[in-house]
Amino acid sequence: MKLSARNQFEGTVTRITNGQAMAEVTVKVGTLEFAAAITEGSVKSMGLKVNDSVTVAIKATDVMVGK
Amino acid sequence: MKLSARNQFEGTVTRITNGQAMAEVTVKVGTLEFAAAITEGSVKSMGLKVNDSVTVAIKATDVMVGK
Amino acid sequence: MKLSARNQFEGTVTRITNGQAMAEVTVKVGTLEFAAAITEGSVKSMGLKVNDSVTVAIKATDVMVGK
Amino acid sequence: MKLSARNQFEGTVTRITNGQAMAEVTVKVGTLEFAAAITEGSVKSMGLKVNDSVTVAIKATDVMVGK
Amino acid sequence: MKLSARNQFEGTVTRITNGQAMAEVTVKVGTLEFAAAITEGSVKSMGLKVNDSVTVAIKATDVMVGK
Amino acid sequence: MKLSARNQFEGTVTRITNGQAMAEVTVKVGTLEFAAAITEGSVKSMGLKVNDSVTVAIKATDVMVGK
Numbered sequence: 523m524k525l526s527a528r529n530q531f532e533g534t535v536t537r538i539t540n541g542q543a544m545a546e547v548t549v550k551v552g553t554l555e556f557a558a559a560i561t562e563g564s565v566k567s568m569g570l571k572v573n574d575s576v577t578v579a580i581k582a583t584d585v586m587v588g589k
Numbered sequence: 590m591k592l593s594a595r596n597q598f599e600g601t602v603t604r605i606t607n608g609q610a611m612a613e614v615t616v617k618v619g620t621l622e623f624a625a626a627i628t629e630g631s632v633k634s635m636g637l638k639v640n641d642s643v644t645v646a647i648k649a650t651d652v653m654v655g656k
Numbered sequence: 657m658k659l660s661a662r663n664q665f666e667g668t669v670t671r672i673t674n675g676q677a678m679a680e681v682t683v684k685v686g687t688l689e690f691a692a693a694i695t696e697g698s699v700k701s702m703g704l705k706v707n708d709s710v711t712v713a714i715k716a717t718d719v720m721v722g723k
Numbered sequence: 724m725k726l727s728a729r730n731q732f733e734g735t736v737t738r739i740t741n742g743q744a745m746a747e748v749t750v751k752v753g754t755l756e757f758a759a760a761i762t763e764g765s766v767k768s769m770g771l772k773v774n775d776s777v778t779v780a781i782k783a784t785d786v787m788v789g790k
Numbered sequence: 791m792k793l794s795a796r797n798q799f800e801g802t803v804t805r806i807t808n809g810q811a812m813a814e815v816t817v818k819v820g821t822l823e824f825a826a827a828i829t830e831g832s833v834k835s836m837g838l839k840v841n842d843s844v845t846v847a848i849k850a851t852d853v854m855v856g857k
Numbered sequence: 858m859k860l861s862a863r864n865q866f867e868g869t870v871t872r873i874t875n876g877q878a879m880a881e882v883t884v885k886v887g888t889l890e891f892a893a894a895i896t897e898g899s900v901k902s903m904g905l906k907v908n909d910s911v912t913v914a915i916k917a918t919d920v921m922v923g924k
Contacts, residue, residue, distance in 0.1 A: 526698040526788040528624035541878025543742025557595035558652035561716050564660040568656050577655040582695050583784045583918045584651035585625035587861040588644040593855040593899040608677025610809025628917050631861040649896050650717045650851045654660040662758035675811025691729035692786035711789040717851045718785035719759035721794040722778040723769050727832040727922040744876025762850050765794040783829050784918045796892035825863035826920035836924050845923040852919035853893035856912040
Protein backbone atom coordinates (compact mmCIF):
# COMPACT_ATOMS: atom_id res chain seq x y z
CA MET A 523 0.00 0.00 0.00
CA LYS A 524 1.30 3.45 -0.98
CA LEU A 525 0.40 5.92 1.75
CA SER A 526 -0.22 9.67 1.33
CA ALA A 527 1.97 10.41 4.37
CA ARG A 528 4.96 12.15 2.74
CA ASN A 529 7.50 11.03 5.28
CA GLN A 530 8.13 7.28 5.33
CA PHE A 531 11.38 5.82 6.61
CA GLU A 532 12.39 2.18 7.21
CA GLY A 533 13.83 1.26 10.59
CA THR A 534 13.90 -1.18 13.49
CA VAL A 535 11.95 -1.18 16.75
CA THR A 536 14.42 -0.75 19.62
CA ARG A 537 12.09 -0.26 22.60
CA ILE A 538 8.40 -0.52 23.53
CA THR A 539 7.19 1.18 26.73
CA ASN A 540 3.70 -0.05 27.53
CA GLY A 541 1.07 2.16 29.17
CA GLN A 542 -2.61 1.44 29.80
CA ALA A 543 -4.18 3.09 26.77
CA MET A 544 -1.07 4.38 24.99
CA ALA A 545 2.39 2.90 24.38
CA GLU A 546 5.64 4.55 23.30
CA VAL A 547 7.58 2.81 20.56
CA THR A 548 11.17 3.75 19.65
CA VAL A 549 12.29 3.12 16.08
CA LYS A 550 15.91 3.45 14.89
CA VAL A 551 16.28 4.76 11.32
CA GLY A 552 19.98 4.92 10.44
CA THR A 553 21.45 7.13 13.14
CA LEU A 554 18.10 8.77 14.01
CA GLU A 555 15.76 7.54 16.72
CA PHE A 556 12.01 8.18 16.37
CA ALA A 557 9.54 8.11 19.27
CA ALA A 558 5.99 7.07 18.34
CA ALA A 559 3.07 7.24 20.79
CA ILE A 560 0.51 4.74 19.55
CA THR A 561 -2.40 2.96 21.24
CA GLU A 562 -1.83 -0.24 23.17
CA GLY A 563 -4.47 -1.72 20.88
CA SER A 564 -2.22 -1.06 17.85
CA VAL A 565 0.80 -2.65 19.54
CA LYS A 566 -1.26 -5.78 20.18
CA SER A 567 -3.09 -6.02 16.86
CA MET A 568 0.20 -5.54 14.96
CA GLY A 569 2.07 -7.93 17.25
CA LEU A 570 4.76 -5.23 17.47
CA LYS A 571 7.98 -6.24 19.26
CA VAL A 572 11.61 -5.18 19.64
CA ASN A 573 13.77 -5.88 16.53
CA ASP A 574 10.78 -5.75 14.16
CA SER A 575 11.52 -4.12 10.81
CA VAL A 576 8.98 -1.30 10.49
CA THR A 577 8.17 1.82 8.53
CA VAL A 578 7.78 5.13 10.32
CA ALA A 579 5.10 7.31 8.63
CA ILE A 580 4.45 11.01 9.31
CA LYS A 581 2.11 13.41 7.50
CA ALA A 582 3.73 16.59 6.09
CA THR A 583 1.20 18.69 8.07
CA ASP A 584 2.58 17.15 11.29
CA VAL A 585 6.17 18.27 10.66
CA MET A 586 7.24 21.59 12.16
CA VAL A 587 10.31 23.57 11.28
CA GLY A 588 12.40 25.50 13.83
CA LYS A 589 15.13 27.98 12.94
CA MET B 590 13.91 26.48 24.11
CA LYS B 591 13.46 22.79 24.88
CA LEU B 592 10.32 21.53 23.14
CA SER B 593 8.08 18.65 24.27
CA ALA B 594 8.03 17.25 20.71
CA ARG B 595 10.01 14.01 21.13
CA ASN B 596 11.39 13.95 17.60
CA GLN B 597 13.81 16.77 16.80
CA PHE B 598 16.42 16.46 14.10
CA GLU B 599 18.82 19.05 12.65
CA GLY B 600 18.93 19.52 8.90
CA THR B 601 19.05 21.89 5.96
CA VAL B 602 16.21 23.35 3.86
CA THR B 603 16.59 22.05 0.29
CA ARG B 604 13.36 23.24 -1.34
CA ILE B 605 10.37 25.53 -0.63
CA THR B 606 7.23 25.15 -2.77
CA ASN B 607 4.98 28.12 -2.17
CA GLY B 608 1.19 27.86 -2.24
CA GLN B 609 -1.44 30.45 -1.33
CA ALA B 610 -2.18 29.52 2.26
CA MET B 611 0.20 26.57 2.70
CA ALA B 612 3.80 25.93 1.59
CA GLU B 613 5.77 22.70 1.39
CA VAL B 614 9.28 22.78 2.82
CA THR B 615 11.81 19.99 2.23
CA VAL B 616 14.50 19.46 4.87
CA LYS B 617 17.47 17.13 4.44
CA VAL B 618 18.57 15.38 7.66
CA GLY B 619 21.61 13.19 6.90
CA THR B 620 20.38 10.90 4.15
CA LEU B 621 16.68 11.39 4.99
CA GLU B 622 14.44 13.99 3.40
CA PHE B 623 11.51 15.38 5.38
CA ALA B 624 8.48 17.13 3.83
CA ALA B 625 6.81 19.76 6.03
CA ALA B 626 3.53 21.46 5.10
CA ILE B 627 3.49 24.75 6.98
CA THR B 628 1.56 27.99 6.47
CA GLU B 629 2.83 30.65 4.08
CA GLY B 630 2.65 32.98 7.06
CA SER B 631 5.25 30.88 8.90
CA VAL B 632 7.59 30.82 5.90
CA LYS B 633 7.46 34.61 5.79
CA SER B 634 7.65 35.35 9.52
CA MET B 635 10.62 32.97 9.87
CA GLY B 636 12.28 34.29 6.72
CA LEU B 637 12.75 30.62 5.73
CA LYS B 638 14.89 30.02 2.63
CA VAL B 639 16.85 27.26 0.89
CA ASN B 640 20.13 26.31 2.67
CA ASP B 641 18.87 27.47 6.08
CA SER B 642 19.97 25.28 8.98
CA VAL B 643 16.76 24.20 10.71
CA THR B 644 15.35 21.74 13.21
CA VAL B 645 12.55 19.41 12.20
CA ALA B 646 10.16 18.77 15.14
CA ILE B 647 7.45 16.10 15.28
CA LYS B 648 5.24 15.05 18.21
CA ALA B 649 5.35 11.37 19.18
CA THR B 650 1.55 11.17 18.75
CA ASP B 651 2.00 12.16 15.09
CA VAL B 652 4.32 9.25 14.27
CA MET B 653 2.72 6.10 12.89
CA VAL B 654 4.33 2.70 12.64
CA GLY B 655 3.76 0.31 9.72
CA LYS B 656 4.85 -3.36 9.67
CA MET C 657 1.78 -3.24 5.40
CA LYS C 658 -0.15 -3.19 8.69
CA LEU C 659 -0.36 0.39 9.94
CA SER C 660 -0.66 1.54 13.57
CA ALA C 661 -3.45 3.97 12.62
CA ARG C 662 -6.46 2.37 14.35
CA ASN C 663 -9.03 3.62 11.87
CA GLN C 664 -8.69 2.13 8.39
CA PHE C 665 -11.61 1.92 6.00
CA GLU C 666 -11.77 0.89 2.33
CA GLY C 667 -13.46 3.23 -0.12
CA THR C 668 -13.40 4.91 -3.51
CA VAL C 669 -12.07 8.33 -4.52
CA THR C 670 -15.02 10.44 -5.73
CA ARG C 671 -13.43 13.87 -6.13
CA ILE C 672 -10.00 15.56 -6.12
CA THR C 673 -9.81 19.34 -5.69
CA ASN C 674 -6.30 20.51 -6.56
CA GLY C 675 -4.63 23.43 -4.83
CA GLN C 676 -1.06 24.68 -5.09
CA ALA C 677 0.52 22.98 -2.10
CA MET C 678 -2.47 21.05 -0.73
CA ALA C 679 -5.29 19.09 -2.40
CA GLU C 680 -8.62 17.90 -1.02
CA VAL C 681 -9.56 14.31 -1.77
CA THR C 682 -13.07 12.93 -1.17
CA VAL C 683 -13.38 9.20 -0.45
CA LYS C 684 -16.70 7.35 -0.26
CA VAL C 685 -16.80 4.53 2.30
CA GLY C 686 -20.23 2.85 2.17
CA THR C 687 -22.64 5.72 2.82
CA LEU C 688 -20.01 7.92 4.50
CA GLU C 689 -17.92 10.52 2.68
CA PHE C 690 -14.45 11.37 4.01
CA ALA C 691 -12.56 14.57 3.17
CA ALA C 692 -8.75 14.27 3.21
CA ALA C 693 -6.43 17.27 2.86
CA ILE C 694 -3.14 15.89 1.55
CA THR C 695 -0.21 17.51 -0.25
CA GLU C 696 -0.26 17.93 -4.01
CA GLY C 697 3.01 16.02 -3.94
CA SER C 698 1.22 12.97 -2.51
CA VAL C 699 -1.54 13.13 -5.12
CA LYS C 700 1.09 13.10 -7.86
CA SER C 701 3.47 10.50 -6.39
CA MET C 702 0.52 8.13 -5.74
CA GLY C 703 -1.05 8.86 -9.12
CA LEU C 704 -4.32 9.34 -7.25
CA LYS C 705 -7.44 9.75 -9.43
CA VAL C 706 -11.23 9.55 -9.25
CA ASN C 707 -12.60 5.97 -8.94
CA ASP C 708 -9.37 4.66 -7.38
CA SER C 709 -9.93 2.06 -4.65
CA VAL C 710 -8.18 3.44 -1.58
CA THR C 711 -7.87 3.02 2.17
CA VAL C 712 -8.63 5.92 4.47
CA ALA C 713 -6.34 5.87 7.55
CA ILE C 714 -6.78 7.99 10.70
CA LYS C 715 -4.86 7.82 14.00
CA ALA C 716 -6.97 7.31 17.14
CA THR C 717 -5.45 10.48 18.65
CA ASP C 718 -6.91 12.46 15.72
CA VAL C 719 -10.50 11.39 16.37
CA MET C 720 -12.61 13.68 18.55
CA VAL C 721 -15.91 12.82 20.18
CA GLY C 722 -18.80 15.27 20.51
CA LYS C 723 -21.89 14.70 22.66
CA MET D 724 -22.20 24.43 16.93
CA LYS D 725 -20.98 23.91 13.37
CA LEU D 726 -17.38 22.69 13.48
CA SER D 727 -14.70 23.23 10.81
CA ALA D 728 -13.69 19.55 11.04
CA ARG D 729 -14.82 18.25 7.64
CA ASN D 730 -15.54 14.73 8.78
CA GLN D 731 -18.41 14.42 11.23
CA PHE D 732 -20.38 11.22 11.63
CA GLU D 733 -23.09 10.25 14.14
CA GLY D 734 -22.67 7.03 16.07
CA THR D 735 -22.89 5.22 19.39
CA VAL D 736 -20.22 4.59 22.03
CA THR D 737 -19.65 0.83 22.27
CA ARG D 738 -16.60 0.63 24.55
CA ILE D 739 -14.46 2.84 26.80
CA THR D 740 -11.01 1.60 27.87
CA ASN D 741 -9.72 3.79 30.67
CA GLY D 742 -6.05 4.60 31.10
CA GLN D 743 -4.36 7.01 33.50
CA ALA D 744 -4.02 10.09 31.32
CA MET D 745 -5.61 8.81 28.08
CA ALA D 746 -8.67 6.66 27.35
CA GLU D 747 -9.69 4.80 24.21
CA VAL D 748 -13.30 5.21 23.11
CA THR D 749 -14.90 3.02 20.42
CA VAL D 750 -17.76 4.52 18.42
CA LYS D 751 -19.94 2.53 16.01
CA VAL D 752 -21.08 4.50 12.94
CA GLY D 753 -23.28 2.25 10.79
CA THR D 754 -21.06 -0.75 10.06
CA LEU D 755 -17.81 1.14 10.77
CA GLU D 756 -16.08 1.23 14.14
CA PHE D 757 -13.96 4.26 15.07
CA ALA D 758 -11.27 4.27 17.76
CA ALA D 759 -10.71 7.63 19.50
CA ALA D 760 -7.86 8.24 21.95
CA ILE D 761 -8.98 11.14 24.15
CA THR D 762 -7.88 12.34 27.58
CA GLU D 763 -9.37 10.83 30.73
CA GLY D 764 -10.29 14.40 31.63
CA SER D 765 -12.55 14.62 28.55
CA VAL D 766 -14.26 11.31 29.33
CA LYS D 767 -15.07 12.63 32.81
CA SER D 768 -16.07 16.20 31.91
CA MET D 769 -18.36 14.90 29.12
CA GLY D 770 -19.74 12.11 31.33
CA LEU D 771 -19.09 9.79 28.38
CA LYS D 772 -20.45 6.26 28.73
CA VAL D 773 -21.33 3.18 26.64
CA ASN D 774 -24.50 3.61 24.51
CA ASP D 775 -24.17 7.41 24.37
CA SER D 776 -25.15 8.94 21.03
CA VAL D 777 -22.10 10.90 19.90
CA THR D 778 -20.55 12.61 16.91
CA VAL D 779 -17.13 11.57 15.68
CA ALA D 780 -15.19 14.58 14.32
CA ILE D 781 -11.93 14.43 12.31
CA LYS D 782 -10.05 17.24 10.56
CA ALA D 783 -9.37 16.74 6.84
CA THR D 784 -5.64 17.26 7.46
CA ASP D 785 -5.70 14.21 9.77
CA VAL D 786 -7.05 11.83 7.11
CA MET D 787 -4.48 9.87 5.11
CA VAL D 788 -5.11 7.99 1.90
CA GLY D 789 -3.48 4.64 1.05
CA LYS D 790 -3.58 3.00 -2.37
CA MET E 791 -22.52 19.79 21.51
CA LYS E 792 -19.80 19.12 24.11
CA LEU E 793 -16.57 18.25 22.31
CA SER E 794 -13.73 16.06 23.63
CA ALA E 795 -11.16 18.66 22.53
CA ARG E 796 -9.86 19.92 25.89
CA ASN E 797 -9.03 23.41 24.72
CA GLN E 798 -12.05 25.49 23.71
CA PHE E 799 -11.98 29.27 23.77
CA GLU E 800 -14.54 31.83 22.55
CA GLY E 801 -13.37 34.58 20.22
CA THR E 802 -13.98 36.63 17.10
CA VAL E 803 -12.80 36.10 13.53
CA THR E 804 -10.51 39.00 12.59
CA ARG E 805 -9.11 37.85 9.23
CA ILE E 806 -9.64 35.16 6.58
CA THR E 807 -6.89 34.53 4.01
CA ASN E 808 -8.28 32.37 1.22
CA GLY E 809 -6.19 29.82 -0.63
CA GLN E 810 -7.23 27.20 -3.16
CA ALA E 811 -7.65 24.15 -0.96
CA MET E 812 -6.78 25.65 2.44
CA ALA E 813 -7.61 28.98 4.12
CA GLU E 814 -6.05 30.68 7.14
CA VAL E 815 -8.46 32.08 9.70
CA THR E 816 -7.36 34.42 12.51
CA VAL E 817 -9.42 34.40 15.71
CA LYS E 818 -8.95 36.91 18.54
CA VAL E 819 -9.53 35.47 22.05
CA GLY E 820 -9.06 38.25 24.62
CA THR E 821 -5.55 39.49 23.92
CA LEU E 822 -4.43 36.27 22.16
CA GLU E 823 -4.64 35.75 18.42
CA PHE E 824 -5.05 32.20 17.08
CA ALA E 825 -4.20 31.12 13.52
CA ALA E 826 -6.28 28.23 12.16
CA ALA E 827 -5.55 26.53 8.82
CA ILE E 828 -8.83 24.97 7.69
CA THR E 829 -10.10 23.81 4.31
CA GLU E 830 -11.74 26.27 1.93
CA GLY E 831 -14.69 23.86 1.96
CA SER E 832 -15.15 24.45 5.70
CA VAL E 833 -15.02 28.24 5.31
CA LYS E 834 -17.79 28.01 2.72
CA SER E 835 -20.01 25.41 4.41
CA MET E 836 -19.84 27.36 7.70
CA GLY E 837 -20.33 30.71 5.95
CA LEU E 838 -17.38 31.94 8.02
CA LYS E 839 -16.67 35.70 7.82
CA VAL E 840 -14.83 38.46 9.67
CA ASN E 841 -16.49 39.49 12.99
CA ASP E 842 -18.18 36.10 13.46
CA SER E 843 -18.28 34.89 17.06
CA VAL E 844 -16.59 31.50 17.04
CA THR E 845 -15.07 28.86 19.28
CA VAL E 846 -11.49 27.78 18.79
CA ALA E 847 -11.05 24.05 19.57
CA ILE E 848 -7.71 22.23 19.98
CA LYS E 849 -7.06 18.65 21.12
CA ALA E 850 -4.73 18.24 24.11
CA THR E 851 -2.51 15.92 22.04
CA ASP E 852 -1.93 18.82 19.61
CA VAL E 853 -0.55 21.18 22.26
CA MET E 854 3.22 21.23 22.70
CA VAL E 855 5.11 22.72 25.61
CA GLY E 856 8.44 24.56 25.24
CA LYS E 857 10.69 25.56 28.14
CA MET F 858 14.62 28.96 18.09
CA LYS F 859 11.78 30.36 15.96
CA LEU F 860 9.20 27.63 15.40
CA SER F 861 6.85 27.28 12.41
CA ALA F 862 3.91 26.59 14.77
CA ARG F 863 1.79 29.73 14.30
CA ASN F 864 0.30 29.73 17.76
CA GLN F 865 2.82 30.35 20.55
CA PHE F 866 1.77 31.76 23.90
CA GLU F 867 3.75 32.24 27.12
CA GLY F 868 2.32 30.86 30.35
CA THR F 869 2.91 28.97 33.57
CA VAL F 870 2.52 25.27 34.37
CA THR F 871 -0.25 24.89 36.97
CA ARG F 872 -0.70 21.11 37.07
CA ILE F 873 0.93 17.90 35.85
CA THR F 874 -1.08 14.66 35.88
CA ASN F 875 1.26 11.74 35.31
CA GLY F 876 0.19 8.62 33.43
CA GLN F 877 2.29 5.65 32.30
CA ALA F 878 3.11 6.63 28.73
CA MET F 879 1.33 10.01 28.53
CA ALA F 880 1.00 12.93 30.97
CA GLU F 881 -1.43 15.85 31.00
CA VAL F 882 0.07 19.27 31.61
CA THR F 883 -2.05 22.35 32.36
CA VAL F 884 -0.63 25.75 31.39
CA LYS F 885 -2.18 29.08 32.38
CA VAL F 886 -1.86 31.83 29.75
CA GLY F 887 -3.44 35.01 31.09
CA THR F 888 -7.01 33.95 31.92
CA LEU F 889 -6.95 30.93 29.59
CA GLU F 890 -5.98 27.43 30.66
CA PHE F 891 -4.44 25.06 28.11
CA ALA F 892 -4.38 21.25 28.47
CA ALA F 893 -1.43 19.53 26.78
CA ALA F 894 -1.13 15.74 26.51
CA ILE F 895 2.57 14.99 26.11
CA THR F 896 4.65 11.86 26.68
CA GLU F 897 5.99 11.04 30.13
CA GLY F 898 9.39 10.96 28.45
CA SER F 899 9.05 14.64 27.53
CA VAL F 900 8.03 15.62 31.06
CA LYS F 901 11.15 13.91 32.38
CA SER F 902 13.66 15.05 29.75
CA MET F 903 12.44 18.66 30.10
CA GLY F 904 12.34 18.43 33.91
CA LEU F 905 8.88 19.99 33.66
CA LYS F 906 7.26 21.00 36.98
CA VAL F 907 4.50 23.19 38.40
CA ASN F 908 5.25 26.97 38.26
CA ASP F 909 7.66 26.59 35.32
CA SER F 910 7.46 29.40 32.77
CA VAL F 911 6.73 27.71 29.44
CA THR F 912 5.58 28.38 25.90
CA VAL F 913 2.52 26.64 24.53
CA ALA F 914 2.91 25.87 20.80
CA ILE F 915 0.14 24.72 18.43
CA LYS F 916 0.25 24.28 14.65
CA ALA F 917 -2.37 26.22 12.65
CA THR F 918 -3.55 22.95 11.07
CA ASP F 919 -4.42 21.67 14.55
CA VAL F 920 -6.79 24.55 15.36
CA MET F 921 -10.47 24.02 14.58
CA VAL F 922 -13.13 26.66 14.41
CA GLY F 923 -16.70 26.17 15.66
CA LYS F 924 -19.58 28.55 14.96
